[in-house]
Amino acid sequence: MQKVLVVSYSQTGQLNNIVNSIVSPLQNSKVVEIVYETLEPDPPFPFPWNAEQFFQTFPESVKAIPCQLKPFRFNKEENYDLVIIAYQTWYLSPSIPYHAFFQSDEAKELLKNKPIITIIGCRNMWVMAQEKVRKYISEAGGRLIGNIVLRDKAPNLLSVISIVRWLFKNKKERYLKIIPPAGVSDKDIKDAERFGLPILNSLLTGNYDDLQNHLLKLNAIELFPSLMMIEKTGTRLFGIWANWVLKKGNYGDKRRNFRLKVFMYYLFAVIYLISPIGTLVFYLTYPLRIKKIKQNKEYYSNCP
Numbered sequence: 133m134q135k136v137l138v139v140s141y142s143q144t145g146q147l148n149n150i151v152n153s154i155v156s157p158l159q160n161s162k163v164v165e166i167v168y169e170t171l172e173p174d175p176p177f178p179f180p181w182n183a184e185q186f187f188q189t190f191p192e193s194v195k196a197i198p199c200q201l202k203p204f205r206f207n208k209e210e211n212y213d214l215v216i217i218a219y220q221t222w223y224l225s226p227s228i229p230y231h232a233f234f235q236s237d238e239a240k241e242l243l244k245n246k247p248i249i250t251i252i253g254c255r256n257m258w259v260m261a262q263e264k265v266r267k268y269i270s271e272a273g274g275r276l277i278g279n280i281v282l283r284d285k286a287p288n289l290l291s292v293i294s295i296v297r298w299l300f301k302n303k304k305e306r307y308l309k310i311i312p313p314a315g316v317s318d319k320d321i322k323d324a325e326r327f328g329l330p331i332l333n334s335l336l337t338g339n340y341d342d343l344q345n346h347l348l349k350l351n352a353i354e355l356f357p358s359l360m361m362i363e364k365t366g367t368r369l370f371g372i373w374a375n376w377v378l379k380k381g382n383y384g385d386k387r388r389n390f391r392l393k394v395f396m397y398y399l400f401a402v403i404y405l406i407s408p409i410g411t412l413v414f415y416l417t418y419p420l421r422i423k424k425i426k427q428n429k430e431y432y433s434n435c436p
């Protein structure tokens with residue numbers, strides 16, 4: 133029997149559905165035992181959110197400030213053959229529960245010398261978060277051997293509206309005819325089953341060298357140069373904003389609310405005014421950037 137540990141946390145259940153679909157071929161093989169570790173923030177983050185709660189998580193997400201987690205249940209003595217870490221992005225970073233997970237002594241011990249696959253379920257921005265996760269994994273001495281990304285395929289400006297409805301009102305369905313349903317589509321979640329087979333093959337042969345190439349052939353990752361550009365710039369600026377807010381106190385401190393409100397207005401201005409102009413300029417200068425874009429695509433598609 134091969135033993136696989138799956139680490140996950142999902143507020144809406146979406147990420148759990150993605151994980152279940154991907155690991156179903158492993159589950160059905162009868163030669164793999166899957167152990168699930170669900171991260172449990174203590175106290176839990178609210179869902180659905182209100183605006184104050186939602187923006188309170190901004191500085192901690194960006195600055196990698198962990199929350200409290202309930203004790204892990206996985207067996208620390210067990211030598212897992214593979215660890216799968218499924219996570220979502222918050223503010224272009226791994227969500228706060230994963231900062232807590234990766235920074236814990238137990239996770240550092242667990243990940244040492246282990247093959248690790250990351251699965252991301254997000255709206256559409258994950259590249260910069262994965263950079264932070266890569267760093268966590270490499271610092272723990274783990275080996276990232278695969279990455280699969282599922283995202284909301286609706287146009288960027290529409291999925292902002294649908295995700296706000298989803299996260300603030302728990303309403304996911306199509307809205308006013310033009311706003312598509314929020315989140316990763318049911319079809320994409322169902323089809324993610326296809327990633328399970330190459331994972332199973334690698335697990336059974338113990339050879340992970342080519343796994344990411346197999347996953348890429350199955351479209352495990354799609355990269356969009358304009359989104360990568362927005363993410364790179366956004367991450368730099370988010371760091372400055374987060375430091376400014378943190379000067380007013382720690383997570384939950386009401387004294388931060390004014391600065392968080394200013395940030396909220398800034399964020400919507402960036403999304404609806406600045407980033408469309410930035411994207412236009414980006415495509416007008418595209419020919420000058422082709423080499424760099426190719427390098428970035430190569431780098432962000434692959435595992436180290």
Ligand SMILES: Cc1cc2nc3c(=O)[nH]c(=O)nc-3n(C[C@H](O)[C@H](O)[C@H](O)COP(=O)(O)O)c2cc1C
Binds near residue numbers: 186221223224255256
């Ligand atoms: C506080 C917060 C910030 C988020 N920021 C991003 C983001 O920067 N990029 C993105 O693609 N999705 C973002 N999302 C969406 C999540 O990645 C995720 O897809 C969604 O919250 C579904 O939740 P679940 O995975 O917990 O079920 C954010 C969600 C929350 C709650």
